[in-house]
Amino acid sequence: MKKADPIYVTQPALPPLAEFLPYLEQIWNNKVLTNGGPFHQQLEQELCKYLGVEHLALFSNGTLALLTALQALRITGEVITTPYSFVATSHSMLWNGIKPVFADIDPHTFNLDPARIEAAITPQTTAIMPVHCYGRPCDVEAIQKIADNYNLKVIYDAAHAFGVRTEQGSILNAGDLSVLSFHATKVFNTFEGGAIICKDATTKTRIDRLKNFGFVNETTVVAPGINGKMSEINAAFGLLQLQHVDQMIERRRAIDRAYREGLAGIRGISVPGYLGEAAANYSYFPVLIEADYGLSRDGLYDKLKEHEIYARRYFYPLITDFPMYRGLPSATAENLPVATEAAAKVLCLPIYPNLTEADVQRVIAICAEYGRS
Ligand code: T4K
Numbered sequence: 001m002k003k004a005d006p007i008y009v010t011q012p013a014l015p016p017l018a019e020f021l022p023y024l025e026q027i028w029n030n031k032v033l034t035n036g037g038p039f040h041q042q043l044e045q046e047l048c049k050y051l052g053v054e055h056l057a058l059f060s061n062g063t064l065a066l067l068t069a070l071q072a073l074r075i076t077g078e079v080i081t082t083p084y085s086f087v088a089t090s091h092s093m094l095w096n097g098i099k100p101v102f103a104d105i106d107p108h109t110f111n112l113d114p115a116r117i118e119a120a121i122t123p124q125t126t127a128i129m130p131v132h133c134y135g136r137p138c139d140v141e142a143i144q145k146i147a148d149n150y151n152l153k154v155i156y157d158a159a160h161a162f163g164v165r166t167e168q169g170s171i172l173n174a175g176d177l178s179v180l181s182f183h184a185t186k187v188f189n190t191f192e193g194g195a196i197i198c199k200d201a202t203t204k205t206r207i208d209r210l211k212n213f214g215f216v217n218e219t220t221v222v223a224p225g226i227n228g229k230m231s232e233i234n235a236a237f238g239l240l241q242l243q244h245v246d247q248m249i250e251r252r253r254a255i256d257r258a259y260r261e262g263l264a265g266i267r268g269i270s271v272p273g274y275l276g277e278a279a280a281n282y283s284y285f286p287v288l289i290e291a292d293y294g295l296s297r298d299g300l301y302d303k304l305k306e307h308e309i310y311a312r313r314y315f316y317p318l319i320t321d322f323p324m325y326r327g328l329p330s331a332t333a334e335n336l337p338v339a340t341e342a343a344a345k346v347l348c349l350p351i352y353p354n355l356t357e358a359d360v361q362r363v364i365a366i367c368a369e370y371g372r373s
Contacts, residue, residue: 004307004308004362005308006308006309006310007308007309007310007350007355007359007362007363008310008350009185009310009311009312009314009348009349009350009351010185010350010351010352011352011354011355012184012185012189012352013189013241013244013248013352013353013354015240015241015243015244019240020236020237020240023039023236023237023239023240024233024236026039026236027039027232027233027236032232033231033232033233034229034230034231034232035212035229036208036212036229037232037235038232039232039235039236039238039239040058040229040230040232040235042235042239043058043230043235043236043238043239043242044056044057044058046239046242047195047238047242050163050242050245051162051163051170051172051197052165052169052170052172052173053170053172053173053197054173054197054198054199054200055197055198055199055200055201055203055204056195056196056197056198057195057196057198057204057207057208057211058193058194058195058229058230058235058238059193059194059195059196059211059228059229059230060192060193060194060227060228060229060230060231060234061181061182061183061192061193061194062088062159062179062180062181062182062183062193062194063088063091063092063181063194064194064211064226064228065179065180065181065194065195065196065228066088066089066092066155066157066179067092067095067096067226067228068196068207068210068211068226068228069092069155069177069179069196069207070092070093070096070098070127070155071096071210071223072177072196072198072203072206072207072210073127073153073155073176073177075096075098075126075127075153075155076097076098076126077098077099077124077125077126078098078099078100078101078122078124078125078126079093079098079099079100079101079125079126079127079128079129080101080102080103080112080117080120080121080125080127080128080129081093081100081101081102081103081112081128081129081130081131082102082103082105082111082112082129082130082131082133082319082339083102083104083105083318083319083320083325083331083336083339084105084110084131084133084315084318084319084339084342084343085131085133085157085315085319086159086314086315087319087322088157088159089129089131089157089319090102090319090325092129093129094324099124099328100325100328100330101120101122101125101328101330102120102319102320102325102328102330102331102335102336103116103117103119103120103330103335104116104335104336104337104338104339105133105336105338105339105342106139106338107338107341107342108272108273108275109133109136109137109138109139109275110133110134110136110272110286110342110346111130111131111132111133111136111137111138111139112128112130112131112138112143113338114139114142114143114145114146117130117143117146118146120330121146121150121152125150125152126152126153127152127153127154127155128143128146128147128152128153128154128155129154129155129156129157130143130154130156130157130175131156131157131158131159131160132156132157132158132160132161132164132171133160133315134160134283134284134286134314134348135160135161135162135164135187135277135280135281135282135283135284136272136274136275136277137161137164137166137171137275137276137277138156138171138174140156140168140171140174140175143174143175144174144175147175153175153176153177154174154175154176154177155175155176155177155178155179156171156172156174156175156177156178156179157179158171158172158178158179158180158197159179159180159181159183159186159194160181160186160187160281160283160284161178161180161281161283162180162182162186162187162188162281162283163187163188163245163249163279163281164277164279164280164281165277165278165279166276166277166278167276167278171277172197173197173199176198176199177196177197177198177203178196178197179194179195179196179197180194180195180196180197181193181194182194182195182234182238186283187245187248187249187252187281187282187283188238188241188242188245189241190230190234190235190237190238190241191234191237192234193230193234193238206223209222209223209225210223210225210226210228211225211226211227211228211229212225212227212228212229213225213226213227247353248353249281249282251353252281252282252283252351252352252353253280253282255282255285255351255352255355255360256280256282256285256351258357258360258361258364259271259285259349259351259360259363259364262360262361262364262368263287263364263367263368266293266367266368266371267292267293267371268289268290268291268292268293268294268370268371269287269288269289269290269293269367269371270287270288270290271287271288272286272287272288282351283351284314284348284351285348285349285350285351286314286346286347286348286349287346287347287348287349287367288342288345288346289345289346289347290345293370293371294369294370294371295370297313297344297345297346297347298313299370300347300367300370301313301347303366303370304363304366307362307366309350309362309363309366310350311347311348311349311350311363312347312348313343313346313347313348314346314348315342315343315346316343316344316346317343318336318339318340318343320332320336320339349363349367350363
């Protein structure tokens with residue numbers, strides 16, 4: 001019997017190569033490779049329509065978009081954020097000379113707990129940077145209330161939240177700015193890429209200048225901007241991906257459903273419920289490995305690995321465990337008990353459009369082996 005292929009936590013969905021060739025021909029003909037070319041313009045417009053947002057500025061990746069978002073709002077001092085995320089969230093602050101202040105998360109959402117945000121505010125606090133972790137929406141109303149009371153800006157790291165909507169519409173309209181990632185591992189990918197979503201044309205203009213060295217025109221530079229522009233190849237690929245993305249999310253939904261059904265009776269594995277998303281994007285499939293499961297979380301991670309199934313412990317270690325954050329007063333396990341527990345319990349199971357039904361059952365079968373009552 002043929003050995004089963006390895007299964008990774010994710011795999012990018014790619015359209016048929018033939019569909020991309022006409023886009024390449026157009027680039028080869030017009031010789032516009034970057035600096036806000038026609039595909040770049042078109043993708044910004046089409047993403048606004050698709051996502052239900054007013055203004056969107058494309059970037060070459062999500063991290064540069066985060067860096068620029070903080071610059072765009074002239075954030076200084078301290079920013080309250082979550083330790084339960086990818087390091088890019090707080091790295092964007094260190095690159096801007098801003099001090100991250102870590103607050104604990106809510107155990108059900110994995111997102112910043114609004115009550116803990118309020119407790120972390122000091123006279124130096126200027127902004128909050130929450131993350132819609134795994135695409136699960138933050139309590140945006142409670143966060144906005146705090147921001148309004150204390151006159152703080154809110155920049156959402158929405159790297160996982162492409163297309164997520166609640167009853168109020170796109171989650172990307174919450175706060176002052178939202179930042180997306182279009183990395184290869186994301187629901188919608190442009191190989192590498194990202195975007196900032198903002199609410200008015202003036203802010204969009206400022207962001208567009210900041211991502212192009214601060215240029216206003218050929219001879220005028222108004223800010224120490226960076227080079228964060230998305231190239232025409234990436235933008236063209238994004239336009240093509242957009243035609244397929246609904247189908248890809250639909251396939252993810254079916255996998256999510258199959259996991260929920262298959263894992264339901266397993267003792268010691270709990271699956272976080274939805275948070276009232278009108279449209280989820282099924283970007284990750286986190287499960288919690290509880291004390292009554294037959295293996296530790298890392299035991300199951302290793303067991304799956306033996307079968308060439310590469311689940312991931314997103315987000316372990318916590319950001320606060322990395323050396324550049326460890327010494328901060330807010331970076332202690334005592335301050336962050338919920339995040340510390342989540343980092344010890346969560347395993348993200350493989351989920352991506354090309355994962356087959358048989359693959360999903362293979363993952364479930366191994367999980368079930370150690371969770372029988
Ligand atoms: N904020 C948040 C909350 C984020 O999660 C991220 C990125 C950012 C900000 C920053 O956005 P970007 O600057 O990246 O646009 C991955 C990604 O590199 C990273 O983008 C992502 N978050 C993070 C959660 O995951 P790794 O180190 O886990 O990636 P890697 O290379 O181990 O990939 C995971 C699996 O995916 C591989 O085992 C195989 C598969 N894969 C990966 C790539 C890159 C493929 O099949 N093809 C590929 O091209 O960080």
